[in-house]
Amino acid sequence: MLRFPLGTLLSVIIASAVRYLPYGMRYAYAGVLQIHVDLEDAATTSGAGRAFIFLHVVLLLIAPALISCWLVCLPAPVSPVSLPLLLVGPGTELICGDAVRSVAERSSD
Numbered sequence: 001m002l003r004f005p006l007g008t009l010l011s012v013i014i015a016s017a018v019r020y021l022p023y024g025m026r027y028a029y030a031g032v033l034q035i036h037v038d039l040e041d042a043a044t045t046s047g048a049g050r051a052f053i054f055l056h057v058v059l060l061l062i063a064p065a066l067i068s069c070w071l072v073c074l075p076a077p078v079s080p081v082s083l084p085l086l087l088v089g090p091g092t093e094l095i096c097g098d099a100v101r102s103v104a105e106r107s108s109d
Contacts, residue, residue, distance in 0.1 A: 031065025
């Protein structure tokens with residue numbers, strides 16, 4: 001059975017990604033809406049395959065939308081992680097780490 005890693009950096013990254021996923025989808029959807037179907041049809045008429053159309057037409061046209069999505073959505077989930085990382089030093093414990101550890105110990109019993 002696969003166990004979810006509670007209290008790790010991976011769990012924080014997954015939770016933040018799920019929380020900010022709608023914002024990223026909004027940016028990506030706006031980028032996809034700007035691609036007209038005629039561009040794909042023109043590439044198909046010229047003899048391009050599906051992979052070539054996706055990589056060289058669609059992906060290149062939505063790249064600015066994806067980059068702006070990363071620039072807007074990346075600082076939001078990083079900021080809650082950066083402050084505890086700055087506060088923790090050798091021999092110091094944060095209460096959130098103790099809480100997660102106690103829940104993990106109780107669930108393993």
